[in-house]
Amino acid sequence: MTDDTAGALRSSSTPTSKLGGVDNVGFRLARYFTGRDALVLALIAILGFLAVYPLTMLFYGSLHSTPPGMAGEFNLDGYRSIMTASNVIVLLNTIGISLGKTVPSLLMAVFLAWIIARTDTPYRDKLEVLITLPFFVPPILTAMAWGMLGNPQVGLLNQVWKWATGSTVSPINVYSYGGVIWHQVQYSTPFLFLFIVDIFRAMDPALEESSRMCGASRWRTFRNITLMLMLPALTNSFILSFIRGIENFESPLFFGTPAKITVITTEIYNSINHRATPDYQYATALSFAIMALMFLLVIWQWYVLRGRTFSTVTGKGYAPNVMKLGPWKWVTFGFCVLFFFITVILPIGQLAIGSFFKFFGFYSRDMFTFEHYTAVFSNSEIWRGFWNTMILGLAGATATMFLGSIVAYVSIRTRWRGRRLIDALAWLPWMMPGMVLGIGFLWAFAMLPGPIPIYGTIWALMLAYMALGTPVSVRVMSSAYAQLSYDLEECSRVHGATFFQTLWRILIALAWPSFAVGWVLAFFGIMRELSASILLYSVGSEVLSVVLLRLWSNGQAEQVSVIGLFMMLLVIVFRWAQLRFIKSRISTL
Structure with a gap:
């Protein structure tokens, strides 16, 4: 009902409003209840x-x-059951892994955003697309790919290392704390980059120039001016990344479970799927513990930002300030390419190689096959x-x-x-x-x-x-x-x-x-x-x-490689179509 209709009803004096209690209630509702309500x-x-x-x-x-759906009683047994020494270890694992991946991810994202937004690094527009691509790739695919790349026995990277050096020791083991953190860093960094890069672009460079004119070094200006003005974005990014680390499931499942490293999400999953009798009460009580942790993080953010102002965009016009890096621009270019190679090319390459061999880890000529595609x-x-x-x-x-x-x-x-x-x-x-x-x-x-x-x-x-x-x-x-x-x-x-x-x-x-x-x-x-x-x-x-x-x-890593390869291609096609569509529409405005 629109506002005009409600107004007409309010001004009406038709006698039907006096016919009974039901009609009176209807007209009173019409008087106060509008379409927007x-x-x-x-x-x-x-x-x-x-x-x-x-x-x-x-x-x-x-x-x-x-x-769910069964008769029972109400009690606090679920909350009592989570108060154990083993769950303290689970909580510490969760916080430690999330913090361990958030700090390097944030530092790397800030560095990449600075390269793209504030330097004269060549091909920055193309590098920005490459840097963000890992965010669109499902983590389950890269987890499976790195499970094949960094397997300590038959992983491709370890085999290449042994062949090149003659060593019998595998330098990479993804089934460890380092493996869990390493995998999370790969897609957490582009996620944070998407938040931070536009903040660099929107910031008035005159603020930093004023600091430099007052005698501050580049590092001191970056630390005291740039980072402080970016504090809301950085704290938001830190908390979002930390929360995503706590709720992460794929990395701990693939790399933590074989190493007997348990976090909150895998503990919840195991209590429902890997017990003779699923313990839903325990799982839901543990889930509430996560919610409490999230709430504390939000309160902490409010406390950090309370009473501060961070205005960086004003009515005064300005032009973005691009730093001239000289020969170092090719170093920053190489860093961006290296990030893309590690996070995208290596996993896609592993999936492509694994899809054409009969058994994962055995890459000889007589093992070449197309049977996994047929299957x-x-x-x-x-x-x-x-x-x-x-x-x-x-x-x-x-x-x-x-x-x-x-x-x-x-x-x-x-x-x-x-x-x-x-x-x-x-x-x-x-x-x-x-x-x-x-x-x-x-x-x-x-x-x-x-x-x-x-x-x-x-x-x-x-x-x-x-x-x-x-x-x-x-x-x-x-x-x-x-x-x-x-x-x-x-x-x-x-x-x-x-x-x-x-x-x-x-x-x-x-x-x-x-x-x-x-x-x-x-x-x-x-x-x-x-x-x-x-x-x-x-x-x-x-x-x-x-x-x-x-x-x-079920041990069918080869078929996983085939599916993963096509999903990767689907991601690339969708991302290309999106960027092409947006670019074509912007050019017509």
Whole structure:
């Protein structure tokens, strides 16, 4: 109902309003309830179902003594069971590994962002694309590739080292603490780079020039001016990376489990999948421990940034300052190429080599074969997983971006009642790791009434992916909307356009580059998601990440190489198409 309709109802004196209590209630609701209220309530209901409901059911499950859907009693046994010495080690492992990968990732991301945004390094635009590419590659693929590259017995890198040096000792062992951290650093660095590089570009170089004119050295200027002005971005990046390290599942599963290194996510996974009787109460209680840790991190960030201002962009125009590196520009160029070679070329090369040999680790001429390609293309389960992934990726990314666009509009472009609650609900899943959200939805779907059969269907995965992707879509569209003038929207509404027509034809049409970027991020987020998928899938709704994990667990590394190679090619094609599309559209503006 529109505001005009509500106004007409308020001014009406028709006698039907006096016919009875029901009619009076209807007219009173019409007086105070408008179309915008309906939209706000609908958004609160949708976001509440995606975030609050699974979180509530997670708490319910931590107090319930039996698995979802079974009769039981309420007690605190789950919380008592996590208070053990072994779980202290698990917690220390989780924090230590996450911190161990966040610090070098952040330092490397800052250095790469400085190279791309502030130096005259050759081919910076192309290097930026290469640096960000590992972010779009599913971690399960690179984990499997490095499991074949750095295997201490038959890993390709160790074999090359032994052949070249005559040594009998393998210098690389990915099944260790170092292996877990090393794998996480590879895709954490481009993730942080995406956050930091634009901060370097937006910063007024006059601030640094003033420091230099006052006699400060380059290092002191960088430390006291540049880094301090970037403190909000750096703390945000640090916390986001630290949270992603805590919620990481692939690296500890592939490299930590063989070395008996357990973190919180693998402990939750093992308590449900690798015990004779799944201990859901223990798993959900441990999940709440993660949530408490996330909350403490957010409080710490608020404390660090409290009472400080970090204005770096003003109304005064400026030109970006590019530092002349002289001969050193080729050193920075080589560093960027080396990063791309290690994080992309090596894993893709391993998958390509592994797909053509009968047994992984035996690379002789008589072992060359195409039988793994035949096995993959004739496997109906793999094709089912591929089509499920494509359907969920295309539909899930589109639905997530539409939801994020509407939420961002209400939060940024309006002063409606409830907008702050909507923004908070949209942000809440960011604090919930995929494994935790998966358990929450496991309880939530199992406890739905019978007429709503979501549990065990592909819709369960769709809703989980939307919940995980909504914070990113909202942040992307919020930044885009903040740059648009309110006059455009008002002009559209004056000419009779509805709310959704204005949103689609004006705001999203003008913010389409951000919408496209958010869609791609959501799509690849679905492709790379494993921790929630492994808990919510059922027979018939498997996605490729689950199929890959199952093949790897069964020792079929060669078929994994074939699938991984095609997934890598798919990532490259999608990334190329996205950049080509955006570039062509920008050139027509």
